[in-house]
Amino acid sequence: MLALLGALSISAIGQAPLTPPAPPAPAPPRSGLVSPNVAIIEIKGQIDEITLSSLQRRLRAAEAAGADAVVLDIDTPGGRLDATRAICAELKKTSIKRTIAWVNPDALSAGAIIALACREIVVAPASTFGDAAPIAANPLLGIKTLGAEERSKILAPLVAELADSARRHGWDEKLVQGFAARGAELWLVENTTTGQRLFVDRQEYQLLFGVEPSVGATPAVASPSDAPPAPPIPPDSAARSARPTGAAAEPKTDLPLAVPVQREDLDQINRQLAIASPVSTRPVLTAKDAGQWKLITFATDGRTILTLREDQMLAFGLASAVVANEADLKAYTSATQVGRQSMAWFEYAARWLSHPIVRGGWWELIAIVAGVLLLLVEIFVLPGFGVAGAAGLLLLFGGLVMAFIPAESGLPFADPSARWRGLQYGLVSVFIGVVTTGVVLYYLSKHLPSLPIFGRLVLQERAPDGTIAAETPAVVTNVASTLVNIGDLGTCLTPLRPSGKAEFAGQVLDVYADSTFMDAGAKVRVISTTDFRVVVEPA
Numbered sequence: 001m002l003a004l005l006g007a008l009s010i011s012a013i014g015q016a017p018l019t020p021p022a023p024p025a026p027a028p029p030r031s032g033l034v035s036p037n038v039a040i041i042e043i044k045g046q047i048d049e050i051t052l053s054s055l056q057r058r059l060r061a062a063e064a065a066g067a068d069a070v071v072l073d074i075d076t077p078g079g080r081l082d083a084t085r086a087i088c089a090e091l092k093k094t095s096i097k098r099t100i101a102w103v104n105p106d107a108l109s110a111g112a113i114i115a116l117a118c119r120e121i122v123v124a125p126a127s128t129f130g131d132a133a134p135i136a137a138n139p140l141l142g143i144k145t146l147g148a149e150e151r152s153k154i155l156a157p158l159v160a161e162l163a164d165s166a167r168r169h170g171w172d173e174k175l176v177q178g179f180a181a182r183g184a185e186l187w188l189v190e191n192t193t194t195g196q197r198l199f200v201d202r203q204e205y206q207l208l209f210g211v212e213p214s215v216g217a218t219p220a221v222a223s224p225s226d227a228p229p230a231p232p233i234p235p236d237s238a239a240r241s242a243r244p245t246g247a248a249a250e251p252k253t254d255l256p257l258a259v260p261v262q263r264e265d266l267d268q269i270n271r272q273l274a275i276a277s278p279v280s281t282r283p284v285l286t287a288k289d290a291g292q293w294k295l296i297t298f299a300t301d302g303r304t305i306l307t308l309r310e311d312q313m314l315a316f317g318l319a320s321a322v323v324a325n326e327a328d329l330k331a332y333t334s335a336t337q338v339g340r341q342s343m344a345w346f347e348y349a350a351r352w353l354s355h356p357i358v359r360g361g362w363w364e365l366i367a368i369v370a371g372v373l374l375l376l377v378e379i380f381v382l383p384g385f386g387v388a389g390a391a392g393l394l395l396l397f398g399g400l401v402m403a404f405i406p407a408e409s410g411l412p413f414a415d416p417s418a419r420w421r422g423l424q425y426g427l428v429s430v431f432i433g434v435v436t437t438g439v440v441l442y443y444l445s446k447h448l449p450s451l452p453i454f455g456r457l458v459l460q461e462r463a464p465d466g467t468i469a470a471e472t473p474a475v476v477t478n479v480a481s482t483l484v485n486i487g488d489l490g491t492c493l494t495p496l497r498p499s500g501k502a503e504f505a506g507q508v509l510d511v512y513a514d515s516t517f518m519d520a521g522a523k524v525r526v527i528s529t530t531d532f533r534v535v536v537e538p539a
Contacts, residue, residue: 371392500518
């Protein structure tokens with residue numbers, strides 16, 4: 001779901017308008033950061049396990065090549081949360097210290113989460129960023145509404161992921177929560193001494209300025225007119241996330257909550273942050289801080305999921321520069337060499353095989369039925385062995401093999417390696433089945449009359465006394481030497497497509513047309529013979 005995005009303006013008295021800086025042209029290098037060798041990794045389309053494995057491959061290649069910086073060229077509407085979090089983990093543990101997300105032009109949902117896991121963010125003109133609220137989506141059935149408990153369980157690890165990225169890369173811990181859920185009602189303030197900027201909630205606003213926020217103020221990120229009121233943060237959770245009491249380390253490990261999260265989920269978030277994340281550098285505000293901060297703008301009323309334009313990304317301190325093209329990117333990174341890495345063809349093939357329609361089993365059935373139909377066409381309509389027969393065998397074989405690949409249940413943590421094990425098992429099973437069937441049919445063709453029970457299915461000649469007559473050995477007649485000779489002329493009795501019947505001096509023989517189909521009545525000439533076939537051409 002995408003939030004409607006209004007104009008960036010402020011109308012309340014006493015609040016200064018938020019004026020974003022003019023986009024640089026071209027983007028200037030970041031002070032003190034020079035990256036001669038830059039690797040660009042494209043992140044396009046839906047985020048899934050194939051995106052993850054492809055990024056791992058390309059990130060390892062960039063590390064091996066000695067890249068000084070890696071740029072994720074992101075254009076995605078979102079994707080799977082499990083793959084997204086795994087990608088974030090890869091970015092946070094890479095040996096390449098400078099990771100840059102290039103929002104080009106849209107980093108929505110999973111794309112925004114991945115971008116925040118990078119050290120820096122740059123934006124393309126007319127780009128959009130945000131709306132990372134968890135949803136349950138099925139490519140065939142559409143979006144499913146999550147229940148409150150289900151949403152809460154998904155929201156907790158997502159908020160922990162965003163908070164971890166904020167602590168690692170200097171994003172505002174309260175602002176990033178607004179990309180995941182409604183309820184982040186925030187004001188942007190600035191310390192008059194240090195120049196530090198901070199997003200504060202209603203309670204912190206009252207501590208700093210001693211009054212309630214202005215009624216009727218228009219937020220910088222406007223909500224749709226029909227948006228419901230912002231959901232309240234549970235009082236117990238809010239108090240626990242903001243309390244400055246206890247050990248000195250406590251307020252640095254607890255998350256300063258900005259969105260509604262239940263107490264047990266907040267405990268889970270804080271445990272995760274305490275184990276794997278840096279300590280928070282966000283100050284815990286009290287009444288003693290009054291008079292030391294000034295108001296910059298009313299940022300968001302919390303009635304909608306945050307979705308930002310490129311100018312808002314710059315104004316909120318999330319983006320460092322506007323980067324329109326690779327030339328701008330080269331200037332921004334001070335690069336002397338830039339290499340772009342796209343997904344490989346086999347990764348696109350793997351993504352196709354991973355699609356729910358392919359995994360669902362329908363196409364295997366369609367392939368098997370189509371293969372059988374093509375073989376029937378080859379046998380009864382187009383005698384011989386041509387395109388239809390070859391295509392039929394390929395479809396039949398492929399359908400049988402792919403039938404062994406397990407369909408995923410739709411669970412987000414299904415093991416993709418099971419599909420490859422199924423493919424291997426299917427290839428071996430179908431091959432063994434074909435060979436075994438061939439051996440059995442050959443054995444039956446030789447010994448069927450002598451087998452118990454099955455022998456009764458074969459007509460055999462009986463003597464006058466009722467006993468089975470001794471089998472007379474078949475005499476193989478040499479067709480070439482006894483019936484026709486090379487150069488003999490004959491007449492087609494049936495169409496040759498390419499095989500049929502022709503008459504030679506009163507002898508009716510099965511013949512095979514060498515180079516073309518012929519109609520009944522056409523004159524033919526024998527060009528070669530074997531013990532089992534007569535080959536003819538138009539006379």
